[in-house]
Amino acid sequence: MKLAVTSQGTSLASPLDPRFGRCEHFVIIDADTEEFEAFSNESVMASGGAGSQSAQFLANKDVEAVVTGNVGPNAAMALEAAGIKVYRMGSGTVKDALDAFRAGTLEAISGPTVGSHHGMGGRRRGGRR
Amino acid sequence: MIISIASGKGGTGKTTVAVNLALALEGTMPIHFLDCDVEEPNAHLFLYPEIKHSETVNLPVPVVDESKCDGCGKCAEVCAFNAILAFKSQTIVLPELCHGCGGCTLLCPRGAITESPKEIGEVETGRAGKIKFSHGRLKIGSALAPPLVNAVRKTAHGRGPDSGLVIVDAPPGTSCPVVASIKGSNYCVLVTEPTPFGLNDLMLAVDLVRELDIPCGVVINRAGLGDDTVSSYCSSEGIPILLEIPYDRKYAECYARGGRLVEDFPELRDALCGLWRKIAESSGADRDGTARRREMAEI
The missing domain is CATH 3.30.70.20 (Alpha-Beta Plaits)
Incomplete structure (x- = not known):
């Protein structure tokens, strides 16, 4: 089965990115063979809907589960609609995430863990938009 | 003709300038005042319009x-x-x-x-004395202001160079709701204050109006506060300073009780009439602002 991990880099040694919708990369791994491919996340700069767009991207790649830090309300809803299971992990590498996923030690979550626009960083975008 | 009042920085005095410009010119030509700050409309607090029509915007x-x-x-x-x-x-x-x-x-x-x-919200239209008035109220929870701004603007359709003056009170900032408010204006007045924040946001607003190809001039509110970097910037960029409103407690007190500066302070009525003449001249209208006013008033 295909597993996606939100990552700050493009390899199995890269650290996890705790953001879902605005993570830097998705590393998509075949959990059986460990073959993987990294994709840069085109939603990083989206003005809105980064979480939903990321979910759409993973669904188009036939991903069945994702390991990430936090998901917002739209992302949680979209991932559920897409039938993609969400597992939460605080820190570690992509490989750590894969191992923990295989070991079945990860916390499965349903529903959002943070509010909207959480992953937009400390950079407040002009206050009122 | 459409004059929009924008600022970049919030709280510089857009509504003060827009409302008092409208009041200074009231009766000399048909005026339609549009409060396009649909997230926080406030011009009604000074114009006291009688709302006659309300429409839901979807x-x-x-x-x-x-x-x-x-x-x-x-x-x-x-x-x-x-x-x-x-x-x-x-x-x-x-x-x-x-x-x-x-x-x-x-x-x-x-x-x-x-x-x-x-x-997404509602548009209300009415009258404040001889001034036609419209504003929008964005529904709480709705994040999308531009379509409502467009609906407010639509209430003034058909008003052009020949049928009076439209004054647009724009929201602060330089993002989509501001673009929706000021696009198509004949002139944009940028209200700022002589502080580093005022200057920083003025520069962003100048970039915006230049992108939209709208002629602009600056009103410095609270003049005397802060420094002269706004003036230096304007002169180096060739942007006219149309008016300076002094930093004075009596103006703030008038504002705080919902008063009208042009009614309490004759010097400001003269100043705002002067502002209009400068805009009329530099926006390609008749050289003689008075003649143009009369011409408009007759139509």
């Missing part, structure tokens, strides 16, 4: 008929705002992200998408 949001949808995903592909998602099991709409462009409805090969109205 956005057309897609509704997917699952029995017709074959999950081809064209709708999700075309949506620039990620507001519609196509999964194998279902197609879902995120109404709060939808901008109502209609692209998905148009492109669905199965005709599975229809549109249903989603309320």
Whole structure:
């Protein structure tokens, strides 16, 4: 089965990115063979809907589960609609995430863990938009 | 003619300038005042309009008929705002992200998408003395101001160079609601204050009006406060300083009780009439602002 991990880099040694919708990369791994491919996340700069767009991207790649830090309300809803299971992990590498996923030690979550626009960083975008 | 009042920085005195400009010119020509700051409209606190008409503004949001949808995903592909998602099991709409462009409805090969109205706010129209007045109120929870701004602007359609003056009180900032408010203006007055924040946001606002190809001039409010960097910037950029309103407690007190500066302070009435003459001259109107006013007033 295909597993996606939100990552700050493009390899199995890269650290996890705790953001879902605005993570830097998705590393998509075949959990059986460990073959993987990294994709840069085109939603990083989206003005809105980064979480939903990321979910759409993973669904188009036939991903069945994702390991990430936090998901917002739209992302949680979209991932559920897409039938993609969400597992939460605080820190570690992509490989750590894969191992923990295989070991079945990860916390499965349903529903959002943070509010909207959480992953937009400390950079407040002009206050009122 | 359409004059918009914008600022970049919030709280510099846009509404003060817009309202008092309208009041200074009231009776000399037909005036339509548009408060386009639909997130926080406040001009009514000074103009005290009698609202005669109220209209709900809706956005057309897609509704997917699952029995017709074959999950081809064209709708999700075309949506620039990620507001519609196509999964194998279902197609879902995120109404709060939808901008109502209609692209998905148009492109669905199965005709599975229809549109249903989603309320985003209301437009109220009335009169304040001889001034026609309109403003919008964005519904709480709605994040999309531009369509409501457009609806407010629409109440003044047909008003052009020949039928009087439209004064637009724009929201602060330089983002989409501001663009929607000021686009198509004959002139944009940028209100700022002589502080580092005022200057920083003025520079952003100048970039915006230049991008939109709107002639602009600056009003420095609270003149005497801060430093002279705003003046230096304006002269180096060739931007006229149309008016300076002194930093004075008596003006602030008048504002705080909902008063009208041009009624309490004759010197400001003269100053705002002067502001209008400078705008009329530099926006390609008659050299003689008075003649132009009369000409407009007759129509």
